[in-house]
Structures are given as C-alpha cells and as structure tokens.
Amino acid sequence: MPVHRRSPWSLPDSEVTPPALFRARRRFLKAGAGSLALSAGLASGLGGWVGAARAAVERPGKLAPLEVTGTTHRVDEALTDYEAVTTYNNFYEFGAGKEDPAENAHTLKPRPWTLSVDGLVARPRTFDVADLLATQPLEERIYRLRCVEAWSMVIPWIGFPLAALLDRVEPLGSARYVRFESLIDDERMPPRNRAPISYPYVEGLRLDEARHDLTLLAVGLYGEVLPNQSGAPIRLVVPWKYGFKSIKSVVRISLVEDRPLNTWQALQPSEYGFYANVNPEVDHPRWSQARERRIGEFFRRETLMFNGYGEAVADLYRDLDLTKWY
C-alpha cells in the first residue's frame, strides 16, 4: 500500500487548481492585461506575474517522459516556467553566463552514463543510470530552489531519495561525509566554454544530511528526463541549501571520513562555506540574503530560514553556530 506522507509544507491535492481552471484564469488575466498594452508588456517583460497562478505540472513534451509513483512533496507556490528553469542556469562547465548552459550543453551526451559509489562502503558499485531508472521507484517533488545569488525558482523534480542509493552500497560505520563529483570531459564539456574555476566540480554533505528524506537524486523535471543544462542525467537536489550544493551531472559519490572541500568554498572561503544552508540572517559579503527574486515575479520576497524547510531540517543543526558555519 502506498504510504502518503503529509508534511507541514505539502499541499493537499484538493487545493491544487485544476489545469483547466488555471488556464481559464490565465486567459482572463491575460485578456485583462492585454487591454493595457504597455502594462501588459511591462508585466510579461519585467515580471511575468500575469501567469503567476498555482499551476499543475504540465509536460512540455520536449524530452523523454518519466513514470512516477506520485507527488510526495509539494510547496504551495506557483511553478517557475519550464522555459525559465531551462534557460537560466548556473553550470560553469558550460560557461559563466546564465544563458550559456542552455546554449552549450548539447555536447554533454548524458546517455549512457555510469555513477560510481565508492569509499567507506561495504559494497562499492558502479551503477548504470539507465538501470537505476528502471529499478528505483521515482517520485515527483515540487521544491523551492534558492540560489546563493538571491534568486529562486519552484521546480517539479523527479527522482528518488539519495538514502535509497546509499542503502544499496551499505556505508560503513566510519563514513561521516558524502563527497560528490561532477563529470569533467574535454569533448563533452569543451574547455573553451568553461568559466575559470577548478574542475571537476566537487560538493559534499554530512552523512545525516545526505540520508535526510528531503535530499533527492533527481533524474528529471516537469515530467521528463533532465535537460542537459539542468545536470542530466542525474544530479543532487538539497532544497534547504543554496543551489550550488545541488551538484549536476554526477559521476562519482564517495563515502568519506573527513569533510570534503567543496568547489566554491575552495575558491572563496569568505563567501561560500561547506553547509550553505539558506539563511536570511547571514549575508553574503557582497549582498544581503534577506530577500530574493523569485524568477517571474516583479518584487522580491522574504527569504525563508532553511528555504522554508526548517521544520524538517532545523534539528540537524541544533548544536551548530550557523553564523560561523555558513
């Protein structure tokens, strides 16, 4: 029997606007705005708030669809447009500009793909991602994504808990951290496109963070496999941390004893830490983290502690000074 988990931040199906009603509202809003040509232009151009109603996940029909068992987590906020989710990306292997990954990531070749899990585990293994897709039940999870650059999105991911993968390799008692590594490949990620940071991109989590129910290995979004620029074919999603923790196009996961040095911390330790929990009270040295621009909205909104997932994750950091361990 499927177990339905209700979390404080989840939204019952009864509160989701049916697609037909949503589209009708959208048409109505658009018609209203259309009567004022300038304001309509400003709206779609500067904010896009015309479409900001609660949306059901509609497949864009561009990539292979994925079967899911259901939607297990959902935030009560409008989804960010698929177009915005897939054209406004940070993926430095394909360039530093937000539009660069969508333009350059066609060289990635995400299939076939293997993911090695090694280090302090009883059964190190190399998984074929196609096999993982076939053997691992997939769930849809609608999460907020908050970038350290103070913008945010709401994205319907498809994936499975990282804990399920960790269970299959049986971490040893000595394992305390999980280290993640992205692909680096001169043919599939041509050096001429890369922004000047060190590669391969590395991220890390404490083992209890990695095992947390919210921590997802994503293989799709908007009902389809991940577009290359979103980290195809498999990526991490840790919704209560800044986006740079959610490493893309992962090829290796290692269980280790010592805290891994993640790429951004290595590059600029005064600005980026290991934990990178979303925290409106701890500023980035160059900008405030108190407010964020939700992509598609005109005005900034208040940033939520742990990106709104505090009830689920605050306990992980009971004994941690979050100002020191940013």
Add this chain to the structure above:
Amino acid sequence: MVLKRPPEPKWLGARWVPPATVALCLVPLAVLIGQALTGALFPNPIEALVRGLGDWTLRLLLLTLAITPARRLTGWTRLVRLRRTIGLITFAYAVLHVLAYVGLDQAFHLPTLWADITKRAFIILGMVSFAILAVLAATSPKAVVRRLGGRRWRRLHRLIYPAAILGVIHHAMMVRAGWGTAGEHAVILALLLVLRLPKPRLAGVFGGRGGAEG
C-alpha cells in the same frame, strides 16, 4: 610618426554632428527598453536591465576617455566638441543604472539599500564613482566652466580618471568568478590612460625615443 595623418574631415564641424552623437549614444538605451517591454530580457529582466545599463555606463565612460587620445593621434581638434556630450550621456546612463537598482531591483527597500551602501565594498565604490560623475556633470555647463576658470576646471575634471577606475573595479568585484568583460574594460582603460602620458614618457612606454620604429 611614420604614417601621414589624414586631414580633419570638414563634416566634423557640422551642426548635425552633436545631435547625431546624442542619438547614436541613446540607441543602446532604446534597445534595452524595447527588450524589457517585449520580454526579450526573460527570465530575469530586472537584473538584465540593471547590468545592461551598468555595462553601457562603463562603455560610454571609456568612449569619453578615448576622445583625447583620438584627437592626439589624428590631430582632429574638433573631436573635443563631442567629449562633453558623450560625458553627459554617460552620466545619464549612470543615473538610470542607479535608479534601476534602487527602484526596480530593490523596490526602494530602505534597510537593504542602507546595508548595501554602508557594508558592500563594490556598491560603495560604485556610489563614489557615481558621485564623481555627478560633480563633473554639474560643472560641465559653459557658464560654470567660466566661473571656475579653465585651470581649476581642468584639475577638477581629472577626477574622471578615478571615477573610471572605480567603475571598472565595481564591475569586476560584482562578478562571481573570472574576469570576463570586466577584464576587457580594465585593459582598455589602462591603454587609454597610458595614451595620455606626455609624448616623451609615452615613447618610453613603447620603447625607443622619438618614433615608432623598432
């Protein structure tokens, strides 16, 4: 110089040249506004607008600084007429850049603005640069130049150099990794500053005295 300089073209003194310069300098602004209204700056139009206006402020500032070296290289003295025009348009772009940041990006949210202006080095540098440009713009009308006297006015307007340097640093500090266009601006600025050195020193920089040979 080995090359013979081309003579100054007659049209450079024509009455339509200053208004044409203004119109040309306003094209990027028109394009940005058009893109903002039609959705071409999707998906983060406010950020794109703020950055676009900042980029064009720096480009026009560099263009303003290029007038004097261009005059020295070509001997076309009437180029100087355009310097004030382009400088004032630069200031107009700077005003729009600041307004877009204060009004659109932060929506006049005073606590954030106050924290930015007091705590963030790159914003402080940008504001100092902006304040200098404001002083230079305010002292640009001919009547003010006359009241200040040519020498004092020239000394005051040398502040354009720190304004440009601070502007380029402001841009470079905002970037998360790498140099990109901020690096290009820095190289162009350095070149424009070197080209202003008095002739003997300039010859020293490029090696060899009194000529371009070697």
